[in-house]
Amino acid sequence: MAEVxxxxxxxxTSGREGVTILELAQENGIKIPTLCYLTExxxxxxxxxxxxxxxxxxxxxxxxxxxxxxxxxxxxxxxKVLATRKVIIELLFASHCGFCMLCNKANVCNxxxxxxxxxxxxxxxxxxxxxxxxxxxxxxxxxxxxxxxxRKCVRACxxxxxxxxxxxxxxxxxTKIVIDNDQPLAQDxxxxxxxxxxxxxxxxxxxxxxLSAAKxxxxxxxx
Amino acid sequence: MPxxxxxxxxxxxxxxxDINTYLARHDFKxxxxxxxxxxxxxxxxxxxxxxxxxxxAGFPCGSKWEAARNTPGDEKYLVGNADExxxxxxxxxxxxxxxxxxxxxxxxxxxxxIGAKQSYIxxxxxxxxxxxxxxxxxxxxxxxxxxxxxxIDIREGAGAYICGEETALMDSIEGKRGExxxxxxxxxxxxxxxxxxxxxxxxxxxxxxxxxxxxxxxFRQIGTERSKGTKVFSVxxxxxxxxxxxxxxxxxxxxxxxxxxxxxxxxxxxIGGAMGRIVSSTMLDTSLSFETILGAGGVIVYNESRDTxxxxxxxxxxxxxxxxxxxxPCREGTEAMVKILQKFAGGRGTPKDTGLxxxxxxxxxxxxxxxxxxxxxxxxxxxxxxxxxxxxxRIK
Ligand SMILES: Cc1cc2nc3c(=O)[nH]c(=O)nc-3n(C[C@H](O)[C@H](O)[C@H](O)COP(=O)(O)O)c2cc1C
Ligand code: FES
Numbered sequence: 001m002a003e004v005x006x007x008x009x010x011x012x013t014s015g016r017e018g019v020t021i022l023e024l025a026q027e028n029g030i031k032i033p034t035l036c037y038l039t040e041x042x043x044x045x046x047x048x049x050x051x052x053x054x055x056x057x058x059x060x061x062x063x064x065x066x067x068x069x070x071x072x073x074x075x076x077x078x079x080k081v082l083a084t085r086k087v088i089i090e091l092l093f094a095s096h097c098g099f100c101m102l103c104n105k106a107n108v109c110n111x112x113x114x115x116x117x118x119x120x121x122x123x124x125x126x127x128x129x130x131x132x133x134x135x136x137x138x139x140x141x142x143x144x145x146x147x148x149x150x151r152k153c154v155r156a157c158x159x160x161x162x163x164x165x166x167x168x169x170x171x172x173x174x175t176k177i178v179i180d181n182d183q184p185l186a187q188d189x190x191x192x193x194x195x196x197x198x199x200x201x202x203x204x205x206x207x208x209x210x211l212s213a214a215k216x217x218x219x220x221x222x223x
Numbered sequence: 224m225p226x227x228x229x230x231x232x233x234x235x236x237x238x239x240x241d242i243n244t245y246l247a248r249h250d251f252k253x254x255x256x257x258x259x260x261x262x263x264x265x266x267x268x269x270x271x272x273x274x275x276x277x278x279x280a281g282f283p284c285g286s287k288w289e290a291a292r293n294t295p296g297d298e299k300y301l302v303g304n305a306d307e308x309x310x311x312x313x314x315x316x317x318x319x320x321x322x323x324x325x326x327x328x329x330x331x332x333x334x335x336x337i338g339a340k341q342s343y344i345x346x347x348x349x350x351x352x353x354x355x356x357x358x359x360x361x362x363x364x365x366x367x368x369x370x371x372x373x374x375i376d377i378r379e380g381a382g383a384y385i386c387g388e389e390t391a392l393m394d395s396i397e398g399k400r401g402e403x404x405x406x407x408x409x410x411x412x413x414x415x416x417x418x419x420x421x422x423x424x425x426x427x428x429x430x431x432x433x434x435x436x437x438x439x440x441x442f443r444q445i446g447t448e449r450s451k452g453t454k455v456f457s458v459x460x461x462x463x464x465x466x467x468x469x470x471x472x473x474x475x476x477x478x479x480x481x482x483x484x485x486x487x488x489x490x491x492x493x494i495g496g497a498m499g500r501i502v503s504s505t506m507l508d509t510s511l512s513f514e515t516i517l518g519a520g521g522v523i524v525y526n527e528s529r530d531t532x533x534x535x536x537x538x539x540x541x542x543x544x545x546x547x548x549x550x551x552p553c554r555e556g557t558e559a560m561v562k563i564l565q566k567f568a569g570g571r572g573t574p575k576d577t578g579l580x581x582x583x584x585x586x587x588x589x590x591x592x593x594x595x596x597x598x599x600x601x602x603x604x605x606x607x608x609x610x611x612x613x614x615x616x617r618i619k
Contacts, residue, residue, distance in 0.1 A: 013458070046551070048552050062592070084590050087582060127558045127559050171546070
C-alpha cells in the first residue's frame with residue numbers, strides 16, 4: 001500500500017493509506033484524547049473530543065474517523081483545539097451527575113481524567129441533569145445518570161458480543177442507552193459477558209453487587 | 224424585474240394529476256435528448272451550467288454527479304430530497320403540488336447520468352398527502368414509457384428534521400435511526416447500503432430538464448459570477464403577501480421582501496430558516512446568492528413589534544429538540560444555549576452570559592458532526608452582532 005506523507009504538529013511523517021489521523025498520531029507518540037473511540041470497535045464520531053485542526057478545513061476534524069490524505073497539515077493540540085475540547089468536557093459535565101466523590105469509577109473515569117488534563121473545573125454551563133433511576137438486574141447495573149452517550153457499550157454488544165441488545169433511543173437531550181425497545185433487561189437475551197461493562201468510560205455500567213448471593217462458607221467471626 | 228419563472232414555469236399551467244397536460248407543453252423532451260447523449264456529456268453540460276445545489280449547501284451539482292459516476296460499482300442510487308424540514312420553507316411542497324412531472328423528469332435524467340437504476344424520493348412525513356399525487360405522477364410516467372431505465376420509489380420520513388441531512392436521510396431510508404454519519408466517505412462514494420449515491424434537493428433536480436433542453440450557456444446567462452440561474456424562495460412572517468417567489472440569483476433582499484411580498488416595517492429577516500442567517504433592516508440591499516446569503520430558500524420577515532430574544536430562543540428550542548443526540552457539542556450545546564437564552568428572555572442575563580454564548584457558538588460550529596450543530600449558533604451570533612442591545616437590556 002502507498003505511503004501517505006503528512007505534517008503533524010510541524011513534523012513530517014508518513015503513514016499507510018487508509019490510516020486515520022488518530023492512528024498516525026499514536027504511531028508517532030502523540031496522544032489525542034478520545035471518549036467514544038476504541039480500537040476494537042467501528043468509529044462513530046459521537047463525542048468529538050478527538051477533533052484536530054487540519055489546514056484548509058472549515059471545521060475541526062474528528063481524528064478517530066478521518067483518514068490521512070497526501071499533504072495534510074495537522075495540529076493536534078493548537079489553542080483552538082484545546083479550547084474546543086475544554087468546552088466539550090464542560091458541556092458533558094454540565095449534565096453529568098457530578099457525584100464523583102461517591103462514584104466507584106472515580107479514579108479510573110475517562111471523563112474525569114480528561115477534565116483534569118484540560119483544566120476543567122466547575123462547568124460554567126447550566127443544563128438539565130440526566131437523572132434516571134438506577135436499573136438493577138442480575139447482569140448489568142445501569143446508572144444512566146452517569147452516561148455520556150459515547151455508545152461504546154452499544155457497539156461492543158453488537159460488534160464484539162454479537163448480541164445487539166443495547167441500543168439508542170429518543171432524541172436530543174433525552175437520548176439514552178436502552179435495552180431492546182426500552183425494556184428491562186430480559187434474562188434470556190443478555191449473555192452476561194460483561195463486555196459492555198468493561199468498555200464503559202464512566203460509572204454508568206457496572207457489575208451488580210450481589211450482596212447476599214455470595215455468602216457461602218463459615219461466618220468470619222464466631223462468638 | 225428580478226422575478227423569472229424557470230423552475231416554476233409549469234406551476235398553475237398544468238394539471239399535476241394529468242401527465243397529458245405536461246406532455247402538451249414539454250413531452251419529456253429533455254429526457255429524450257439526454258438519452259441520446261453520453262452520460263459524461265450530460266454531466267459536463269450540468270457542470271458547465273454552474274448549477275449549484277438548492278438544498279442549502281450549494282455544492283456544484285455536476286461535480287457531485289461526476290464523483291458518483293466515477294466511483295466503481297454496479298449499484299448506484301439517486302435520491303430526490305423532499306424532506307423540506309427547514310423552518311419557513313415550503314417551496315418544494317409548492318413545486319411538487321403543482322408540477323411533479325418536471326421533478327420526475329429531472330430524476331430520470333440524473334439517474335441516467337450517474338448510472339442509477341433505482342431512485343428514491345424522500346418525502347417528509349408531514350407531506351404525506353402529496354404521496355398519492357407523486358405516486359400517480361410516477362405511474363403515469365411509467366405507463367408512458369419514461370421510466371424504463373430507472374425505478375422511482377417513495378420513502379417517507381417519520382417527522383425528524385435531521386433526516387433532511389443527507390447522511391441521516393440515508394440511514395432513514397435504510398430503516399435505521401436517522402443520524403448523521405461522519406464524512407469522508409461521502410455519499411457519492413459510500414452512500415445507501417455502501418453504494419455510490421447522489422442526493423439532490425427537489426429544486427436542484429427541477430433545473431435539470433431545462434439545462435439539458437436549452438443548454439448550459441443559456442442557463443448561465445442569468446445570475447451572478449458564482450450563482451447561476453434562479454432561486455425559489457418561500458416568504459412568510461410579517462408580510463402582506465406571503466408565498467413562493469422565483470427570483471434571479473443576485474436579486475436584492477429588498478426586492479423580495481418589500482417589493483414582492485409587501486413587508487412594511489422590517490426589523491429583521493431570517494434567511495434560510497432555523498439554521499439560516501439573521502440580517503437587520505439596514506441590510507435589505509444585500510443580494511441573495513451563494514456568495515452572500517442564501518440557504519434553502521425560506522425567508523421569514525419580522526417587524527418592529529417582534530422581540531429578538533424571543534425569536535432566537537424559539538429557534539434554539541427548535542434546534543435543541545431536533546438535535547439527533549449523537550454528538551456531544553450539538554446535543555449538550557443546544558441545550559446549554561436554550562438555558563442561557565431563557566435567562567435573557569426572563570431579564571435575568573448576566574454580563575458573563577454573552578461571552579458564554581460566543582464560546583459555545585465557536586465550539587459547536589467547529590466541532591459538531593453535521594450541519595445542524597455547525598449552523599445552530601448562527602441565529603445567536605448574528606443577533607449578538609446586529610441586536611446586541613437587546614441582550615444587554617436584559618442583563619439584570
Ligand atoms: C439539519 C439539516 C437538514 C437538512 N434538510 C434538508 C432538506 O430538508 N431538504 C434538502 O434538500 N436538503 C436538506 N439539507 C441539506 C442536505 O444535507 C444536502 O446538502 C442536500 O439535500 C443536497 O442537495 P443539493 O446539492 O441539491 O442541494 C439539510 C442539511 C442539514 C444539515
Ligand atoms: S473519539 Fe473521535 S469522536 Fe469520539
